Amino acid sequence: MKELVFFLEEESAKEFLKGILPRFLPSDVSPIYVTFEGKNDLQKNLERKLRAWIKPALGFIVLQDKDHNDCIDLKAKLQELCQKSGKSNTLVRIACHHLESWYIGNLTTVLPLYNINPLKYENKYRNPDKLSNASEELKKLTHNQYQKINGSRQIGAVFPIDQSTNRSHSYRVFIEGIHKVISVTAPK
Numbered sequence: 001m002k003e004l005v006f007f008l009e010e011e012s013a014k015e016f017l018k019g020i021l022p023r024f025l026p027s028d029v030s031p032i033y034v035t036f037e038g039k040n041d042l043q044k045n046l047e048r049k050l051r052a053w054i055k056p057a058l059g060f061i062v063l064q065d066k067d068h069n070d071c072i073d074l075k076a077k078l079q080e081l082c083q084k085s086g087k088s089n090t091l092v093r094i095a096c097h098h099l100e101s102w103y104i105g106n107l108t109t110v111l112p113l114y115n116i117n118p119l120k121y122e123n124k125y126r127n128p129d130k131l132s133n134a135s136e137e138l139k140k141l142t143h144n145q146y147q148k149i150n151g152s153r154q155i156g157a158v159f160p161i162d163q164s165t166n167r168s169h170s171y172r173v174f175i176e177g178i179h180k181v182i183s184v185t186a187p188k
Contacts (some may be wrong), residue, residue, distance in 0.1 A: 001028060001029075001030050002028055002029050002030065002056075002057075002058040002171060003029075003030050003031075003032050003055065003056075003057045004025065004029050004030070004031050004032070004058045004059055004061065004178075004181065004182070005032045005034065005053065005057045005058065005059070005060045005061070005064070006031060006032065006033050006038070006060075006061050006062075006063060007034045007036060007042065007046060007049065007050070007060065007061070007062045007063070008033060008034065008035045008036065008042075008063050009035075009036055009039050009042050009063065010035060010036065010038060010148075010172040011035050011148075011149050012099060012148040012149050012151075013035070013095075013099055013152070013153040014033040014035050015061055015149055015150075015153040015156060016032070016099060016102075016152040016153070016156040016159070017031065017033065017156065018031075018145050018153070019152075019153065019155070019157040019158070020157060020159050020161050021155050021178075022179075023161050024161045025060070025178075025182070026182065029058060029182065030066055034049060039064055039065065039067065040063055042062075043064075043077070043078070043081065046062065046078070046081045046082070046085070047081045047082075047084050047085045048085075050081075050082060050085035050086075050087045050090065051085040051086060051087075053087070058181065058182070059073065059089070059090075059091065059181040059182075059184075060082070060087055060089075060090040060091065061090070061091045061092075061093065061177065061178065061181065062078055062082065062090055062091070062092045062093070063094075063095060063174065064078065064094060064095070065094070065095045065097065065098045066094045066095060066096045066097045066098075066170075067075075067097060067098070068097075068132065069109060069111060069138070071094050071096060074094055075092050075094055077084075078092045078158065079092050091177050091178075091180075091181055093170070093173065093174045094170060095170055095171075095178050096129040096168070096169070096170040097131060097132050097133075097134055098131075098134040098135050099130050099134075099135075099152065100134035100135040100137070100138045100146075101128040101131055101134040101168050101170065101171075102112065102128070102166065102168045102170070102171040102174075103134075103138055103151075103155050103159075104125050104128040104131065104134055104138060104141075104167075104168070105125075105128045105129075105166040105167040105168030105171055106159065106160060106165060106167070106168075107121055107122060107125060107141075107168045108122070109137075109155070109158055109159055109160060110155055110159075111142070112117060113144065113154055113155065113158070114141075114142040114143070114145045116141065116143075117145020118141065121141060125137075125167065126167060126169045127167065127169075128167055129168050129169050129170050138151075143152045161175065162174060163175040163176065
């Protein structure tokens with residue numbers, strides 16, 4: 001069994017990935033989740049955790065929310081930490097602005113979980129990556145039913161893995177990145 005290791009900013013990302021990854025990772029690839037207590041904890045401890053990883057791994061993927069950072073600067077900072085750890089081939093991906101932007105990118109899947117008709121909102125959220133308050137927007141859309149960890153678990157269980165159905169560019173890039181890691185390291 002090959003391991004694909006994810007370094008995640010928070011528990012909600014883990015819960016989401018636990019729902020989607022088993023549906024598209026090859027059967028011989030097992031995801032491992034290393035979660036942090038927010039972005040500061042991730043940035044403070046990423047280099048050390050990567051350096052300490054001694055088990056063979058198919059690849060390493062770091063996922064952090066953009067929040068109010070400059071995406072290019074944030075990615076460069078995370079890549080530098082990976083470089084310093086000796087694992088320069090680590091894939092770094094940024095959720096713009098939040099993980100919830102990915103959920104809003106596919107309201108036809110998310111809103112029915114909360115018994116809400118998505119058609120009413122489809123046109124309003126054409127570019128969810130531009131929402132600086134996606135988590136607040138999702139709470140409003142669901143009439144405060146959405147809760148970060150449990151909501152991510154529920155959404156991940158049914159969320160489409162076909163990235164072409166999602167309006168979030170950062171989600172599509174994340175999924176494409178996973179496919180690249182898997183294909184680069186797959187036997188020819």
